[in-house]
Amino acid sequence: MTLESATRGRSPRSRVGRAPAWLVGLAAVCAAAAAIPLVYLVVRSADAGLAELADTLLRPRVLTLTLNSVVLAAFVTVTCLVLGTLSAWLLTRLRLPSARAWLLVSALPLAVPSYLAAYGWLVWFPGFNGFWASWLVLSVVCTPYVTLPVAAALRGASGDLEAVARTLGRGPLGAFRAATWPRIRPAAIAGGLLVGLYALSDFGLVSMLRFQTLTWGINAAYGASFDRNQAAMLALVLVVLALVVVAGERRSRGRVVHSPGRNAPGTIRPGRALVPALGVLLIAPGLGVAVPVAGLVSRLVDAETLREIDLVRLAEAIGATLGLAVAGALVAAVLALPVAALAARYRGRLVSAIESVGFLGHALPGIVVGLSLVFFTLSVMPALYQSVVVLVFGYAVLFMPKAIGTMRGGIAAVPGSLLDVSRMLGLSPLAVWWRVTAPLALPSVGIGALLVAISVMKELPATLLLRPTGISTLATELWNRTTVFEFGAAAPYAAALVLLAAVPAVILSGIRGVAKEEV
Amino acid sequence: MSGVSVEDLRVGYGDAVVLDGITLTIPRGSLVAVLGPSGCGKTTLLRAIAGLLPATAGTIRVGDRLLSSARNTVPPEKRGIGWVPQDAALFPHLSVGENIGFGLPRGGRGGREARRARIDELAAIVGLGGLTERAPSQLSGGQAQRVSLARALASRPDLMLLDEPFAALDPLLRSALRIEVAELLRSQQNTSLLVTHDQEEALSLADFIAVMRHGRILQWGTPAEVYERPASLWVAGFVGDTVELDGRWSDGRAECAFGLLDAAYQDGPGVAEPQEGASVRVMLRPEWLRVVDDRGDADPTDTGARGVPATVTAIAYAGHDALVSVLLDSGQPVRARIAAPDLPARGTRVRVSIRHPVLAYPVRTDPVPADPDSVPDDATLR
Numbered sequence: 001m002t003l004e005s006a007t008r009g010r011s012p013r014s015r016v017g018r019a020p021a022w023l024v025g026l027a028a029v030c031a032a033a034a035a036i037p038l039v040y041l042v043v044r045s046a047d048a049g050l051a052e053l054a055d056t057l058l059r060p061r062v063l064t065l066t067l068n069s070v071v072l073a074a075f076v077t078v079t080c081l082v083l084g085t086l087s088a089w090l091l092t093r094l095r096l097p098s099a100r101a102w103l104l105v106s107a108l109p110l111a112v113p114s115y116l117a118a119y120g121w122l123v124w125f126p127g128f129n130g131f132w133a134s135w136l137v138l139s140v141v142c143t144p145y146v147t148l149p150v151a152a153a154l155r156g157a158s159g160d161l162e163a164v165a166r167t168l169g170r171g172p173l174g175a176f177r178a179a180t181w182p183r184i185r186p187a188a189i190a191g192g193l194l195v196g197l198y199a200l201s202d203f204g205l206v207s208m209l210r211f212q213t214l215t216w217g218i219n220a221a222y223g224a225s226f227d228r229n230q231a232a233m234l235a236l237v238l239v240v241l242a243l244v245v246v247a248g249e250r251r252s253r254g255r256v257v258h259s260p261g262r263n264a265p266g267t268i269r270p271g272r273a274l275v276p277a278l279g280v281l282l283i284a285p286g287l288g289v290a291v292p293v294a295g296l297v298s299r300l301v302d303a304e305t306l307r308e309i310d311l312v313r314l315a316e317a318i319g320a321t322l323g324l325a326v327a328g329a330l331v332a333a334v335l336a337l338p339v340a341a342l343a344a345r346y347r348g349r350l351v352s353a354i355e356s357v358g359f360l361g362h363a364l365p366g367i368v369v370g371l372s373l374v375f376f377t378l379s380v381m382p383a384l385y386q387s388v389v390v391l392v393f394g395y396a397v398l399f400m401p402k403a404i405g406t407m408r409g410g411i412a413a414v415p416g417s418l419l420d421v422s423r424m425l426g427l428s429p430l431a432v433w434w435r436v437t438a439p440l441a442l443p444s445v446g447i448g449a450l451l452v453a454i455s456v457m458k459e460l461p462a463t464l465l466l467r468p469t470g471i472s473t474l475a476t477e478l479w480n481r482t483t484v485f486e487f488g489a490a491a492p493y494a495a496a497l498v499l500l501a502a503v504p505a506v507i508l509s510g511i512r513g514v515a516k517e518e519v
Numbered sequence: 520m521s522g523v524s525v526e527d528l529r530v531g532y533g534d535a536v537v538l539d540g541i542t543l544t545i546p547r548g549s550l551v552a553v554l555g556p557s558g559c560g561k562t563t564l565l566r567a568i569a570g571l572l573p574a575t576a577g578t579i580r581v582g583d584r585l586l587s588s589a590r591n592t593v594p595p596e597k598r599g600i601g602w603v604p605q606d607a608a609l610f611p612h613l614s615v616g617e618n619i620g621f622g623l624p625r626g627g628r629g630g631r632e633a634r635r636a637r638i639d640e641l642a643a644i645v646g647l648g649g650l651t652e653r654a655p656s657q658l659s660g661g662q663a664q665r666v667s668l669a670r671a672l673a674s675r676p677d678l679m680l681l682d683e684p685f686a687a688l689d690p691l692l693r694s695a696l697r698i699e700v701a702e703l704l705r706s707q708q709n710t711s712l713l714v715t716h717d718q719e720e721a722l723s724l725a726d727f728i729a730v731m732r733h734g735r736i737l738q739w740g741t742p743a744e745v746y747e748r749p750a751s752l753w754v755a756g757f758v759g760d761t762v763e764l765d766g767r768w769s770d771g772r773a774e775c776a777f778g779l780l781d782a783a784y785q786d787g788p789g790v791a792e793p794q795e796g797a798s799v800r801v802m803l804r805p806e807w808l809r810v811v812d813d814r815g816d817a818d819p820t821d822t823g824a825r826g827v828p829a830t831v832t833a834i835a836y837a838g839h840d841a842l843v844s845v846l847l848d849s850g851q852p853v854r855a856r857i858a859a860p861d862l863p864a865r866g867t868r869v870r871v872s873i874r875h876p877v878l879a880y881p882v883r884t885d886p887v888p889a890d891p892d893s894v895p896d897d898a899t900l901r
Contacts, residue, residue, distance in 0.1 A: 417608035420571050423595040424602035424680075425622030425670065439612050 019346040024354070027338040031358040034335070034397045037372035038239065038360060044375055045236045048229050056233045062217075066237055069213040072134060072206070073199035073245075079139040080195040083283060084146025085188055090277050091147070092154040094270045102281060103151065104506075109288035110144045111505040112498075113458040115204025117141050119478060119494055120292020122208060123299050123487045134211040140288035141205075142198055146191035147284070153187035153256065154180070186255035193249035200242055201365035203461035204475075208482055214238045215367045215461065222371060222465065232375065235368045246363040293498065299491040313477075314492050321457050321473040321500065327388070328395030329453040332403045333445065335396055340407035340448075355404070362401040369394050370465030391466040398462060399455045403448035410444020411437060450508060457501040474500070522547035522710045523568075523678055528577035530560075530567050537563045539734040541577070545727075550704055550711045552721035555731035556757065561714045564731070565680050568712065569602055570595035581677045601671030601679040601709075605686055607663040609655035609670075616642065616651030619669045641669040644703065661692045668700060672707065679704060679711040685720065697724055718758045722746060730754050746804075750785065752880050755802050760842070762808070762853045766801035766879060768793045773879045775801045776851040777827055781876040799879040805842060807875035808855035813868040826872030829853075831863050845871055 045053060056062060087106055096102050109117075117137050121128050161183075165175035203215040214234055221231035270277050299305055339358040342351055361369070373394050377385045384390050414437050422432040460475045467476065474497040481490035523545040530538040537560045545551050553561045566572040568579055570586065570593060579587040581600065586593045609618050620638045624630060642648050645665040655663060664684055671679060684700070685693045701724045704711045715721050721728050722742040730738045730745060738750040749755035752763070766775035766782075771792065773782035782801065784792050793799060813828055832852070833844040841862050843855050855871065863869055 415606070415608060417604040417606055418610060420566075420569070420595075421602055421604060421608045421667075421670075422621070423571065424569060424598075424600060426596045426674070428594075428596055436610060 019342055019348075019351065023338060023342050024350065027342040027354050027358075030335040030338050031354045033393075034360045034400055035357050036376060037364060037369045037394075037397060040376045041232060041235055041239065041368065041372040044232050044372075048233070052229065053233060056230055057237065062230075062234065062237070065212060065214050065217040065234065066241075068131075068211065069200055069215070069238070069241065072131065072138070072211065072213060073196045075135050076138045076142060076199040077192050077196040079135070080143045080146045081188060081192045083139070083280075084143045084191060085150050085184075087143065087147045087281055087284065088150035088154055088184075090281055091151050094268050094274075094277055096270070096274075096277075102278075105285050106147050106151075106281060107144050108285045108506065109141045111502040112141060112289055112292065113204065113460070113475070113501070114138060114141045114198075114202050115208055115460055115475070115479060115482075116296075116494055116497060116502075117288055117292045118205040118208040119482045119487070119490060120295040122482060122485075123295035123491075124291065126485065126487075129210040131211050133209045134206050136287070137209065138199055138202060138205055140284045140286075142195040143284035143288070145194045145198070146188060149187040149191045149256070150184050153184040156183070186252045189252040190249050190256060193245050193252065197242055197245045197249065197363070200238065200245065201367075203365070203367050204479060208479070214241075215365060218367050218371060219461070219464070222374075228375075231371055235371050238365055239363075239368055242363050242365060242368075296491055296494045296498070299488050300495050302488055302491075305488040305491050308489065309492050313472075314496065317472050317474050317477050317493060318496055318500070320471050321475070321497075324388075324392065324395065324463075324473060325453040325456040327392045328399065328456040329403075329449040331392055331396040332400050332452040333407075333449040336400050336403035336407055336448065337445070339400075340404045341411055343404070344408045344411035358404050359401045361398045364398065365461070366398055366459055367461035367465070369398055370462035373397075373462075374465055386466070386468045388468055388471070391463065391468070394462045394466050395452070395456045395459065398459065399452040402451045402455060406444050406448035406451060407441065410441040410448075413444075414440045447508070450504070454501050454505050454508070457497065522549065522582075523712070524578075524580045525564075525568065526578045526580075528564070528567060528579065529575045530563055530572060531575050537734050538567065538574075541734075541736060543729060543736065543739070545710055545712065547710055548705075548708045549726040550701060550709075550713065550724060551727045551729060552713045552715055552725035553729045553731055554715055554718060554721040554758070556716060559731045560734040561716075561731050562682060563734075565682050565712065565714050568678075569600055569680055570598050584677075599674070599677050601674075601676035603664075603667050603671050603679065603681045603684045605683045607660075607667040607684075607687075609658075609663055609666055611655055613655075614651065615647065615653045615655065615658070615666050618655065618666055619651070619673055621670055622674045637673065641673055644672070645669045646699075660688050661696050664688065664696065668703070672709075677710065679709050681711060681713040683715055684713070686715070686717070693720075722758065728758075730757065732757075748783070748785065748878065749802075752800060752802060755878070760805050760854070760856070762803050762805055762855075764801040764803075764851065764853070766799045768795065768797045768799050768879065770795065773799055773801050773877060775877075776847055776849050776853075777871070777873050780873055782879045783876060784879050793879075793881065798882045800882050801877050801879055803873065803875065803877045805854045805856035807873060807877070808853065809872045809874050810843060810845065810855050810857055810863065810869050811872075812863060813870045826870035829869050829871050831865055831867045831869055834862060834865060836862075845869060847871065 048056075090096075091099070091103055091106060114137070117140075121133070121137055161179040162175045165179040166172070170178055201215065202213075203219065206213045207216050207219070214237060218231050218234045218238065221234060222228060336358070339355060343355040343358075373390055374385075377387075377390050418436055418440075419432055422436050423429070427435060457473070458475060460479055463473055463476055464479070467473070472480075474493045478490050478493040478497060481487070481493070523543070525541055525543040528538055528541040529536070539560075541564060543551075553564060555561045563572060567574050567587075573592060574587050576589065577587075578585065578589075581598070584593075584599075585591065586598050609615075610621065613621065616638050619641050620634055623634050623637060625634065638651060639648065642651050645668055647662060647665055647669070650658075650662070655666070658666065667684070681700075685697050688696060697720060713721075713725065722745075725742060728738075728740065728742055728745045729736050730750075732753065738745055738754050740748075745754065746758055749758060752761075755761050764775045764777075766773040768774075768784075769779060771782075772779050774780075780801070782799075784799070809826065810829075810831075811826065827847050827849070829845040829847045831843060832846050835842040835844075836859075838859065840856055840858050843857050843863065844852060845855065846852050853871065857863075
């Protein structure tokens with residue numbers, strides 16, 4: 001029985017056979033759009049020639065920037081791994097009062113853009129900068145990327161196995177190492193590498209806290225404008241580092257065991273350890289959310305800030321941010337839909353290749369996409385240079401993966417037997433799509449678009465490079481003011497950003513079942 | 520007009536052959552069960568007939584319509600075949616009534632009334648009158664399966680295909696619902712093909728059974744034929760409990776631990792009887808054995824009339840009856856099915872005799888290839 005029910009319960013992917021050519025073609029075109037920045041960056045660097053490439057890469061300045069990026073990413077990753085795994089263990093194994101609320105609180109730092117957290121810290125401590133400052137803020141902001149997947153894995157690896165190991169003669173720690181750690185290790189490593197990717201890609205935080213990494217160097221070289229080739233090559237170095245990390249992340253993610261979470265509450269009574277345990281759980285949300293938001297609020301209610309608020313400018317920034325978010329979400333959704341539909345229903349080498357290309361934006365730092373698109377428009381269609389079209393396209397490339405992931409899940413969740421039944425009841429394949437798949441997958445398409453919109457509102461580096469003159473978003477206004485230490489003037493923009501982007505992010509993750517643990 | 524005929528149907532994925540020349544003729548109005556273990560290809564057969572899987576070769580006809588041949592394949596939506604999947608597969612975004620009417624033309628002004636009436640009629644037929652406004656999530660598993668059935672019946676298909684429709688239900692509900700469904704299908708004069716791995720379901724419901732293994736049909740016949748005259752030892756073991764004994768062919772009878780017994784030789788059609796003295800495998804059903812208490816007053820050498828002496832070693836009690844394991848004095852263990860009130864106790868001395876002609880099969884000299892199907896499901900263990 002097992003064999004046949006396994007094949008019968010199959011996802012619809014396995015049985016439909018070959019994908020229709022028009023869908024493959026359409027998906028390939030959409031995915032190819034996502035490849036433009038990377039391809040163009042490589043082409044451009046190749047143009048410069050190997051000699052110049054080697055020459056640039058070996059300059060002490062470049063080596064220093066690279067080393068700074070790598071060391072910061074490594075420190076942040078290790079910190080997040082330790083703090084995140086510990087938090088996850090506390091969340092799942094201790095019997096905490098209102099456990100679900102604690103899970104949501106642990107996810108909160110995800111909603112705060114890293115540069116916003118940096119701004120909040122600078123408000124309190126204007127002299128706060130350098131490596132350790134960047135390390136601290138980046139670590140607390142990124143910790144949920146480890147906490148949430150490890151908590152999910154721990155919940156799957158229920159205490160049963162540990163209990164069995166205990167009855168077979170292992171002590172508490174030995175049982176954890178033998179029975180539980182092997183099951184959460186892939187989730188922890190995948191989460192850790194995701195942290196590494198974010199630390200490498202981050203631009204706003206390190207710039208505000210004045211620690212010179214590759215992203216900072218790219219922006220500086222581009223701004224200096226006499227040496228744009230150097231910017232391109234720094235971007236290439238960054239992309240190679242990011243791709244290595246992403247490849248590792250995908251490898252270990254493949255090994256994550258997905259077992260149905262039983263959502264059993266923790267079994268260990270914390271007793272006197274409750275207060276220290278909650279203290280550990282509060283490190284990331286406290287330092288990553290509470291401190292910056294408190295700083296922001298303190299500046300906002302300041303009398304001088306309120307007097308100097310430029311309402312027109314603020315309204316313009318809000319309008320621009322919302323408009324760009326809607327446009328970016330629409331374009332990303334349109335590009336993502338064929339890829340998601342293909343990946344949800346079919347498999348094969350070609351299909352997974354198309355899907356991987358669609359996911360490229362996930363690996364590309366925003367500053368790299370911005371830079372590459374600047375070069376691309378200047379040399380291929382100068383008329384579009386610094387136009388909204390290119391900016392929106394950049395958003396679509398960067399955030400398409402979010403839309404693909406959500407939509408693919410929604411489409412794949414429509415059971416194959418429903419499609420069979422519809423065909424048997426007289427519907428053509430197109431009619432099945434329209435009358436059955438589309439209505440059932442619609443919510444996930446909407447959520448995908450909403451996720452993109454939220455990400456667009458928070459985006460900083462690509463926006464800085466690509467925005468047309470005269471258009472400012474909340475993120476760029478905040479950045480411009482913070483870099484010249486006008487914290488009070490920055491406060492209204494930061495507050496608007498929290499209300500527009502961070503709050504919907506929290507609500508959305510709540511709707512999707514208390515903090516999406518599959519980050 | 521004839522029923523359904525499938526000729527030399529072949530289906531494969533790449534190099535793997537899943538259906539290897541299936542030929543079937545289903546009389547109009549009959550209910551046929553395709554019975555086989557996991558992975559035998561029975562679901563593939565159903566999907567190929569439905570048009571959900573392309574056939575590599577062969578033809579499929581329903582009535583006088585050619586649905587699939589080397590030259591021409593009718594898409595599933597044009598085949599006019601009803602489909603009831605295992606999981607009911609109700610559209611979660613539609614009400615029960617809209618589910619039932621999904622395949623009906625939406626029609627104009629007059630059509631809408633007719634559609635409405637047909638939906639109500641079908642809901643009443645499957646015993647769900649008055650529930651048409653409900654959402655599928657508010658139904659129990661049995662109710663969902665009824666809606667699925669009504670939905671498939673709505674456009675009066677020429678053929679109904681049911682893919683293990685009762686497998687996901689709990690046992691009590693399963694047996695009640697399947698009797699009801701079989702009656703319903705018969706009352707609608709539907710030609711139906713039911714796939715199942717449950718031999719009890721096949722035996723109790725079907726007019727005909729096709730036993731499948733490894734993509735081939737091993738036997739076609741009425742339930743009684745398949746159970747009482749299985750075409751091979753494997754079929755015998757798959758459709759029910761067996762008692763197997765070594766024997767010797769002797770003048771049209773089989774000689775075994777029970778002496779010389781009337782026997783029918785089974786080795787496919789047109790095969791001559793084995794040679795005198797050849798080894799055979801004797802097969803009988805546990806309920807063909809009679810077990811009586813041995814009061815010790817009979818002549819122990821008289822084995823023919825009163826049965827062979829034996830000792831009860833174990834009893835597997837199943838409520839209505841029991842499988843009683845006995846050890847013949849010759850050292851041969853056998854199992855007998857005995858109706859519940861007359862059970863002997865363990866250790867009792869008994870006499871065992873045979874009350875039905877037994878079956879004899881050729882002894883396989885070639886090594887049987889090891890494959891998971893040789894221990895089919897839970898059927899032989901029951």
